[in-house]
Amino acid sequence: MPLVWYTLRRLAQAVVVVFIVTVVVFLMLHSLPGGPARGILGAEATPQQIADFNHAQGLDKPLTTQYAIWIGQLLRGDLGRSYSLNATVSSLIAERLPKTLVLTLLSALLGLVVAVPLGLLQAARRNRLSDYLATAVTFVLFSTPLFFFGLVMIIVFSQTLPWLPAQAPQGQTLASVFADPAALVLPVLTGAAPLVAVFGRYMRSSALDNLARDYVRTARAKGTPFRRILSRHVLRNSATPLITMLGYQIPVMFGGALVVEQLFNYPGMGLLFWNAAQSSDFPVLLGCILVISIATVAGSLLADLAHSLIDPRTKAARS
Amino acid sequence: MSTVVESQFEPRALVAPSPGRVMLRRFLRNRVAIAGAVVIILAVVFSFAGPLLWHTDQTHTDLTAANLAPSARHPLGTDAVGFDELGRLMVGGRTSLLIGLSAGILATVIGTVWGSVAGYAGGWVEAVMMRIVDAGIAIPALFILLVIAAIAQPNTAGLVLILGLVSWLVPSRLMRAETLSLKHSDYIQTLRAIGGSHARAIVHHIVPNSVSTIVVAVTFQIADSILLVAYVSYLGLGVKSPDTDWGGMLSQGLSQAYNGRWWLIVPAGLVIILVVCAFNAIGDGLRDSFEVGGRR
Amino acid sequence: TSGSGPSTSGGSDHADTVSYALPAGVVPNWILPISTPGHTNSNNYSIQNLLWEPLIAYNGSSGSGKIQFDPKASVASSYTFSPDGTSVTITLNDMKWSDGEPVTSRDVEFWFNLVTANKTKWARYRPGAMPDDVSSFTTVDDHTFTLTFDKVYNQNWLLSDNQLNEITPLPYHAWAKTSADATVDTSADLDRTTAGAQAIFSYLNEQAMDVSSYSSNPLWKVVDGPYTLSQFTTTGQVTFVKNAHYDGKDPASIGTVKLLPFTTVDAEENAVRAKEVDYGYIAPTDVSQKSTFTRLGYQIEPWKGWAITYIPYNFNNPTLGAAFKQLYVRQAVQRSIDQKNIAGVIWNGAATPTYGPIPQGTPNDFISSTQKTNPYPYDPSAAKKLLTSHGWSIGSDGIAACAQPGTADDQCGAGVAAGTTLSMTLVSQSGSTVTDNMMSTIKSSLAKAGIGLTVKDVPANEVLAQTPKCTPDDAACSWQLSFFGTAGSWYFPAYPTGDQLFYSGGPTNFGSYADSQVDSLIEQSSSSTSNEPIQQYSAALTKQLPVIWLPNPDYQVSAVSTGLKGVTQDPLSRFHPQRWSW
Amino acid sequence: MTREPASTHRPVLDVRGVSVTFATESGSVHGVGPVDLSIDPGEVLALVGESGSGKSTVAFASAGLLPGNASVSGSIVLDGTQVVGATERELRPLRGSTAGFVFQEPATALNPLMRVGDQIAEAIRNHADASPAASRARAIELMQRVGIPDPARRSRAFPFELSGGQRQRVVIAMAIANRPALLIADEPTTALDVTVQAEILELIRALARDSGAGVLIVTHNMGVVADVADRVAVMHDGRVVETGTVEEVLLRPADPYTRGLLAAVPRLRTEPGARRPARSAASTPVIELAGIDVRYGRGAAAVRALSGFSVTVSAGETVGLVGESGSGKSTAARVALGLLRPTAGTVRLFGTDATRLRGRARTALRSDIGVVLQDPVSSLDSRLTVEQCIAEPMRVHRGRVADPRRRVRELLDAVRLPQTVLSRSPLELSGGQRQRVSLARALSLGPRLLVADEPTSALDVSVQQSVLDIIAETQSRLGYALLFVSHDLAVVQQICDRVVVMRHGRVEEFGTVDETLVSPRSAYAQALLRAVPVPDPIAQRERRRAAAEQADAAR
Numbered sequence A: 001m002p003l004v005w006y007t008l009r010r011l012a013q014a015v016v017v018v019f020i021v022t023v024v025v026f027l028m029l030h031s032l033p034g035g036p037a038r039g040i041l042g043a044e045a046t047p048q049q050i051a052d053f054n055h056a057q058g059l060d061k062p063l064t065t066q067y068a069i070w071i072g073q074l075l076r077g078d079l080g081r082s083y084s085l086n087a088t089v090s091s092l093i094a095e096r097l098p099k100t101l102v103l104t105l106l107s108a109l110l111g112l113v114v115a116v117p118l119g120l121l122q123a124a125r126r127n128r129l130s131d132y133l134a135t136a137v138t139f140v141l142f143s144t145p146l147f148f149f150g151l152v153m154i155i156v157f158s159q160t161l162p163w164l165p166a167q168a169p170q171g172q173t174l175a176s177v178f179a180d181p182a183a184l185v186l187p188v189l190t191g192a193a194p195l196v197a198v199f200g201r202y203m204r205s206s207a208l209d210n211l212a213r214d215y216v217r218t219a220r221a222k223g224t225p226f227r228r229i230l231s232r233h234v235l236r237n238s239a240t241p242l243i244t245m246l247g248y249q250i251p252v253m254f255g256g257a258l259v260v261e262q263l264f265n266y267p268g269m270g271l272l273f274w275n276a277a278q279s280s281d282f283p284v285l286l287g288c289i290l291v292i293s294i295a296t297v298a299g300s301l302l303a304d305l306a307h308s309l310i311d312p313r314t315k316a317a318r319s
Numbered sequence B: 001m002s003t004v005v006e007s008q009f010e011p012r013a014l015v016a017p018s019p020g021r022v023m024l025r026r027f028l029r030n031r032v033a034i035a036g037a038v039v040i041i042l043a044v045v046f047s048f049a050g051p052l053l054w055h056t057d058q059t060h061t062d063l064t065a066a067n068l069a070p071s072a073r074h075p076l077g078t079d080a081v082g083f084d085e086l087g088r089l090m091v092g093g094r095t096s097l098l099i100g101l102s103a104g105i106l107a108t109v110i111g112t113v114w115g116s117v118a119g120y121a122g123g124w125v126e127a128v129m130m131r132i133v134d135a136g137i138a139i140p141a142l143f144i145l146l147v148i149a150a151i152a153q154p155n156t157a158g159l160v161l162i163l164g165l166v167s168w169l170v171p172s173r174l175m176r177a178e179t180l181s182l183k184h185s186d187y188i189q190t191l192r193a194i195g196g197s198h199a200r201a202i203v204h205h206i207v208p209n210s211v212s213t214i215v216v217a218v219t220f221q222i223a224d225s226i227l228l229v230a231y232v233s234y235l236g237l238g239v240k241s242p243d244t245d246w247g248g249m250l251s252q253g254l255s256q257a258y259n260g261r262w263w264l265i266v267p268a269g270l271v272i273i274l275v276v277c278a279f280n281a282i283g284d285g286l287r288d289s290f291e292v293g294g295r296r
Numbered sequence C: 001t002s003g004s005g006p007s008t009s010g011g012s013d014h015a016d017t018v019s020y021a022l023p024a025g026v027v028p029n030w031i032l033p034i035s036t037p038g039h040t041n042s043n044n045y046s047i048q049n050l051l052w053e054p055l056i057a058y059n060g061s062s063g064s065g066k067i068q069f070d071p072k073a074s075v076a077s078s079y080t081f082s083p084d085g086t087s088v089t090i091t092l093n094d095m096k097w098s099d100g101e102p103v104t105s106r107d108v109e110f111w112f113n114l115v116t117a118n119k120t121k122w123a124r125y126r127p128g129a130m131p132d133d134v135s136s137f138t139t140v141d142d143h144t145f146t147l148t149f150d151k152v153y154n155q156n157w158l159l160s161d162n163q164l165n166e167i168t169p170l171p172y173h174a175w176a177k178t179s180a181d182a183t184v185d186t187s188a189d190l191d192r193t194t195a196g197a198q199a200i201f202s203y204l205n206e207q208a209m210d211v212s213s214y215s216s217n218p219l220w221k222v223v224d225g226p227y228t229l230s231q232f233t234t235t236g237q238v239t240f241v242k243n244a245h246y247d248g249k250d251p252a253s254i255g256t257v258k259l260l261p262f263t264t265v266d267a268e269e270n271a272v273r274a275k276e277v278d279y280g281y282i283a284p285t286d287v288s289q290k291s292t293f294t295r296l297g298y299q300i301e302p303w304k305g306w307a308i309t310y311i312p313y314n315f316n317n318p319t320l321g322a323a324f325k326q327l328y329v330r331q332a333v334q335r336s337i338d339q340k341n342i343a344g345v346i347w348n349g350a351a352t353p354t355y356g357p358i359p360q361g362t363p364n365d366f367i368s369s370t371q372k373t374n375p376y377p378y379d380p381s382a383a384k385k386l387l388t389s390h391g392w393s394i395g396s397d398g399i400a401a402c403a404q405p406g407t408a409d410d411q412c413g414a415g416v417a418a419g420t421t422l423s424m425t426l427v428s429q430s431g432s433t434v435t436d437n438m439m440s441t442i443k444s445s446l447a448k449a450g451i452g453l454t455v456k457d458v459p460a461n462e463v464l465a466q467t468p469k470c471t472p473d474d475a476a477c478s479w480q481l482s483f484f485g486t487a488g489s490w491y492f493p494a495y496p497t498g499d500q501l502f503y504s505g506g507p508t509n510f511g512s513y514a515d516s517q518v519d520s521l522i523e524q525s526s527s528s529t530s531n532e533p534i535q536q537y538s539a540a541l542t543k544q545l546p547v548i549w550l551p552n553p554d555y556q557v558s559a560v561s562t563g564l565k566g567v568t569q570d571p572l573s574r575f576h577p578q579r580w581s582w
Numbered sequence D: 001m002t003r004e005p006a007s008t009h010r011p012v013l014d015v016r017g018v019s020v021t022f023a024t025e026s027g028s029v030h031g032v033g034p035v036d037l038s039i040d041p042g043e044v045l046a047l048v049g050e051s052g053s054g055k056s057t058v059a060f061a062s063a064g065l066l067p068g069n070a071s072v073s074g075s076i077v078l079d080g081t082q083v084v085g086a087t088e089r090e091l092r093p094l095r096g097s098t099a100g101f102v103f104q105e106p107a108t109a110l111n112p113l114m115r116v117g118d119q120i121a122e123a124i125r126n127h128a129d130a131s132p133a134a135s136r137a138r139a140i141e142l143m144q145r146v147g148i149p150d151p152a153r154r155s156r157a158f159p160f161e162l163s164g165g166q167r168q169r170v171v172i173a174m175a176i177a178n179r180p181a182l183l184i185a186d187e188p189t190t191a192l193d194v195t196v197q198a199e200i201l202e203l204i205r206a207l208a209r210d211s212g213a214g215v216l217i218v219t220h221n222m223g224v225v226a227d228v229a230d231r232v233a234v235m236h237d238g239r240v241v242e243t244g245t246v247e248e249v250l251l252r253p254a255d256p257y258t259r260g261l262l263a264a265v266p267r268l269r270t271e272p273g274a275r276r277p278a279r280s281a282a283s284t285p286v287i288e289l290a291g292i293d294v295r296y297g298r299g300a301a302a303v304r305a306l307s308g309f310s311v312t313v314s315a316g317e318t319v320g321l322v323g324e325s326g327s328g329k330s331t332a333a334r335v336a337l338g339l340l341r342p343t344a345g346t347v348r349l350f351g352t353d354a355t356r357l358r359g360r361a362r363t364a365l366r367s368d369i370g371v372v373l374q375d376p377v378s379s380l381d382s383r384l385t386v387e388q389c390i391a392e393p394m395r396v397h398r399g400r401v402a403d404p405r406r407r408v409r410e411l412l413d414a415v416r417l418p419q420t421v422l423s424r425s426p427l428e429l430s431g432g433q434r435q436r437v438s439l440a441r442a443l444s445l446g447p448r449l450l451v452a453d454e455p456t457s458a459l460d461v462s463v464q465q466s467v468l469d470i471i472a473e474t475q476s477r478l479g480y481a482l483l484f485v486s487h488d489l490a491v492v493q494q495i496c497d498r499v500v501v502m503r504h505g506r507v508e509e510f511g512t513v514d515e516t517l518v519s520p521r522s523a524y525a526q527a528l529l530r531a532v533p534v535p536d537p538i539a540q541r542e543r544r545r546a547a548a549e550q551a552d553a554a555r
């Protein structure tokens, strides 16, 4: 039962990581100067109102108490109320997270679909013109600030050639997001761009690694055609670690979602977070970071587990 | 008999050229990496020596000369408060390069120390240290930066510190992996067996032997930091006028994206992409010449 | 009608819909017409007024651009002040709630009782003002009642400065309960006891705490305004449909009104370019692109705000407070501000130079000629001369230092120690390119006068938190200058009195400005029945410079679809879609 | 690609005047040549020679499998087809069909993510138009043929689920899948234990005999040569210096190089009579390991690397640890060095309980230990100079040696290295030189105990011999106790006084060399001894016959 053991151990690690995240996030947001009261209540608020607000929000208690209260609420699934959106944080997140997941998953999928064959072909044609060109493209994609890239996409595909809307679907429900597929194109493309670069580079070098391995030589020695070596042997071996890589990329994808949602006015977690940051909406900030970190931790956990399921070696090696 | 055998076989000593030389040669043959190095050198010369040739007032605004299109007097036009855009690119380049470089180095230094200690210590110390790294990685850097932006406006040193603190995690993982493999190498085992201290093992052996990993990490980290500086400006944490950085110029320019003032966007965007590409290309080249792991 | 409306984007092709872009970053979050702290953005009020007509509406949307009583939008048909000025008798229009019940004096009393019993929870409450200034509420008949005041007040002030204009008749017959399944016993008069009013308010407040239920909660279905709600999401999408039962004087023409939220101006502008909004706005920097938008079928019109924008000096700052107290220093600073170019170049014309405490973008009867003509035009060298002639010398770093302390005419002035350098720190609002540009321009022109400026950027909320009203020995009093005016520093109610801003001890008098002459002018302006005192107040503060006056940015630069008729841009920054038509 | 005219007696591989050069970063490097070779059907040709002599290059060139930076001249005719100058497209049909390949590292030669049966089936389908089912059935048949038990089930296994020997059998099954005319095996047994090696060699021999295929086997082990080869070609410096039948070359070498090579090969004694007298076991024990248990990992997945292991080594004595891979030899050495804390048992070094010591006392104790480990590449820090490497123990234990600089030079002399290497990086030394530097370092503080874990197994035999000589010589001079770990029984016989034979972490036998490695009592040690091939074709044939008889008798 090594896989079970491995799973349990990874799970325990994940719990520890999440705990550390809660402490870090809590300290980060609460040890900073200034408070939300004035910002939330505005210039007109009286000192009494500010004191009342702080009291009502528990902001006048010692930090440890606040943390204990917060954790206690967390365990009950209560992430508090948004200061500015007049809704519970959990309802806000429940509403937005699926949309962000749709966006990131579509981007990741597109990234993989483009990057895997690209990297493989680059490795096969190493140091030829096509390899250099693809390398240049991936480098540029990697090096372009996402907000710049997204804006270029908007200017080109939405303003100059008015093909696609510059606004992501605005609907409340997931169904309404899919009801407007054209509006999803630019956000997903923008989100996928850096992933194409990262996965493509990874795939290329992983495939190069594998091409130099002994088993490729064995396959050659038994007369396997090169195309088949690529598709049957190298592809699988070099793409499998990509699953773990995918796990590592989750924070990057969420970071991307932050920018993409902001650019395309897509009402997901990123936008929620962005707005919360503008209005010092601490409960929302805390909640979002927490959920995103948990999603990240869970994602890399899943990636690792998926990897051990797919790669027969790790089943035995990881014990 | 042994002497006979020796004279007959030992001359075939495998005399390899020094590793540094091999590396340099490989690096020099990597045309992409060389192009990268040239771009960096040009960028540094442009930013630091440029103002000696192209004199512009980068401290006083001039609203009467705001938003001018490129002309002989202002080859790249002027911005919304009348600064000469070409001169501004130079000023901005200094900040971007300095912050990127310092933050990249800081992140790598922290990561190196953390990763080597964790990897070497093993056991629960390693477990705790690496869980902290995992936790750090689980919170996307952009989110942290945005929260910070919502709270305060750091100065340049603060910015370096913040960027360093959000980006040391990846180098620390690399360094830990490197340490783990070195830790079991025969010479560390030998050193330990004859009573050498842990500090000696880390300082005299593990870190020097990870130099290639560290150098590659630093290069990628600088690329990332320069990019991150751009993001930071976009998120509203950038340096203050009259100082500027490329990211700040770009994000200020973006607000003018539609009124045809391309000169406020294109040059700044291009230099960022070029320089980040260049550092990545160098990192790639170094990695190939060192044949170490690190970012693919 | 359910919460999950079908619409995804605006861009109404059919003539019975209009989509309106909410300001960037604004998410409406409150429906109950008694706002609690944190729920006071002006869009909330606009939304509330569409559902529940205010008793007395004051706005600038009735054509002339002047802010005045708007009988069409009011439930009151007329008001009469008693000759001695201590009471007002108000008559209501003959209107019905959407469920068919009539709107009566009892509904006004209901509001009054709720507010009186819960005044500390009400965001607009200021001690001494509404409801404290009302000593009794007397019902005359179903459509008439009298409010008696504790003393005589300026009528303009009463009508428009968050006093009578705050009153909104609320459906007593539907809301006077304490739980969802309770039925209202109209004879119980629960709200007439303090405890009862508190229980009702707490129930209503609790219902208002769930934005996602706004469009489905039966409470909010009982309205007397021109619209009813069909969608209200936490992202800020709000959709109204015409109130079929509306029988007031301000009926809606367009069937469906959608409010669309945007995070950034850029995102909103993209939507405008894509013709996805009918009534949106563009960034001030893009005013130069006017023709592009005109071609797209928009009219570009600045929406002037009834506001002023300024940088308060902290007169209690231990280092520079004494210097700030010198009028010549403030004059030197003001003469270094190039309002004309800042408004013209940096704001692209989307801001109005303003030289005193009365908004200058909208015609009004309160402004003095002194303020209109600006006694301190831009002139850095004159500014420098002011300093050097008062005992300051410019150091090698270009910054003035007090060389001759003392109180004589050619000396620095009372309390200014020798060696004090005029190097000021400004806590400024971050996140706006225009503000950044404005600050670097100001910094640059102040430098020409020998005044140093260091700008510290923090988000708007933090500016307010970091620059509180303070006394010199407070640690928090280290701030010197504060700017929170990217979107205008202060929006006035219809009557632009400065009692909160410049009255000694006024709640938002952050810099602790104190001048007894100004205090008495403010007092007179709120009690006198003429506009004379407020004009004198305008002139005095224009000369006194209690703050650094800055150009007041427009509320927004609107982009309105050419076909959309009836659009007037209310300086009070409210919108009135019931008056729009295609 | 030209087809040679068919002849009645045609070699399957005919190499004429072949030279190979490699384009490298430091210019073009002459790899091999000119080389002439030929192999007849049914013949086993062994290609021997030291590391770097060009054996693999010749083997790879024969099927056009050299890396891209190689250029070949001359003529290589593989079963009637010219290989030199042929394109990849032309060569592909030959590979795996006309020529089958077996590589050195069974651990990496197989695709880790593909079931072994499928990998064999792929070899079939590359050349025959067989259905997937048919080729899979044939794969199972082939696995049966190469002696994998329960082939139907094993064909569904992934490579990591098989032992090294089984993996090598899979590779062989792939190589013979299409009944090749030539089987090329590059060091097919070097990574395997002797017992497994014997089985694989038996398999190759049988294949050659039964299918009439020619076999080119590359090896540096003279025992293997004696065991399988019909003819031998000896390579040195890229050239074939001597070719002949196995008897001629091994028993009557003509070339001086061959003679030197053979002289350095340690030979397994089959007669008792230790060359060196066993030292008195009565002297003080330097190491005492008693009842040692070591477990790696926890829970169900734990590996018991040592259980109840005990050994003592006295001053001046050499004790050998032998056993197959994974038997726990290195683990025992690590315990003795204090690098590993045993789960049970006591470790006494120089009469003190080493597990109890802490801090300074522990450090001091360790100054009396010297260590030489297997890998010459990783046992020296390449960032240091040779001088720094040797001086490191003197830096760790400051003050133990009065004049470290002089001491380093003395040590260099002792290990017979020139002073000129002092400023070089270890990378600029040969493997043998590096191991001598390791030895010098181990001796720098005048140790009372030297632990050597496979110190010579990565070295060529001739170099191995000189390193062993130096160890023997310094030991007789300094009188240190030596714990010597090796899997090479001949070497252990040559250098040790007493031997521990290990198996699965237990002591199988412990006694003098003669007791354990000449006439062992345990069946395991006997089997181990039997499996070691001796570099004498006649004697080896005799041993093989005897072993076969024994096996028959057992059945």
Ligand SMILES: Nc1ncnc2c1ncn2[C@@H]1O[C@H](COP(=O)(O)OP(=O)(O)OP(=O)(O)O)[C@@H](O)[C@H]1O
Binding pocket: D022, D023, D024, D029, D030, D031, D032, D049, D050, D051, D052, D053, D054, D055, D056, D057, D058, D067, D069, D220
């Ligand atoms: N790809 C290559 N590039 C450059 N030089 C090479 C390459 N392959 C082999 N050589 C060189 O060619 C010579 C012969 O190498 P080869 O691998 O054939 O030796 P070998 O006898 O098989 O040695 P070993 O016993 O170590 O396997 C060596 O000097 C080696 O360094």
Ligand SMILES: Nc1ncnc2c1ncn2[C@@H]1O[C@H](COP(=O)(O)OP(=O)(O)OP(=O)(O)O)[C@@H](O)[C@H]1O
Binding pocket: D296, D297, D303, D304, D305, D323, D324, D325, D326, D327, D328, D329, D330, D331, D332, D487
């Ligand atoms: N760090 C480790 N973790 C888990 N298992 C290990 C570890 N090191 C060794 N083992 C296992 O312990 C057993 C003994 O290993 P050891 O290295 O002592 O064998 P050895 O006799 O030296 O083998 P070899 O001849 O291959 O060097 C083996 O089964 C091995 O797989």
Ligand SMILES: [Mg+2]
Binding pocket: D055, D056, D057, D186
């Ligand atoms: Mg070889």
Ligand SMILES: [Mg+2]
Binding pocket: D329, D330, D331
């Ligand atoms: Mg071992």
